[in-house]
Amino acid sequence: MTITVEGVRAAVHDMSAKLYDGQRRDLxxxxxxxGSYPWIEVHDGVIHWTLMERGVKFGPTTTEDLHEAMHWVALDATRSMxxxxxxxxxxxxxxxRDTxxxxNAKQVGLLRLLDDQWAEEYRAEIPERCPGVRLEDVDAHPLDGWVAIEAADESFLARRWRKLRDKLREPY
Known part of the structure; x- marks a missing residue:
């Protein structure tokens, strides 16, 4: 079966539903x-992952494996989250305290929601990727009993905006 952009978008939306409490988003x-925001194009069944920062294009990195492309999406999305x-x-x-x-603890937890193997691969690379960060510290870091971003980033910003708006409406 040939990979299409619609198929990739559907897979991204399925992934986002696991991360954003059922909401389907373009990750x-x-x-x-x-602005360093990656994008995907599909040409003749080949997935192209590209990034542009300040007008400089990086990539594309290509694959014909949807699972591999979803791994790239997962790493990028969970890193930001x-x-x-x-x-x-x-x-x-x-x-x-080393932030x-x-x-890293949160990213491992988020990846675990998507694919245990991705989470374990990411976890195993932490000491090399982040010299000085010990796995036992990452494993022991509390995540407050939840991993998925409840109500997503926009809710946080919306709450902040409402507070500011309400404050501005108050009489002097």
């Missing part, structure tokens, strides 16, 4: 984007 672009989550947790830890511990 990757399907048209050219800048984990870093965002960790940023919101920083006030809970001493200032000198990479939390985001």
């Amino acid at each position: 990757v672009g399907f048209t050219i984007r800048d 984990a870093m965002y989550w960790e940023l919101g947790q920083r006030d809970r830890w001493p200032e000198d 990479r511990i939390g985001w």
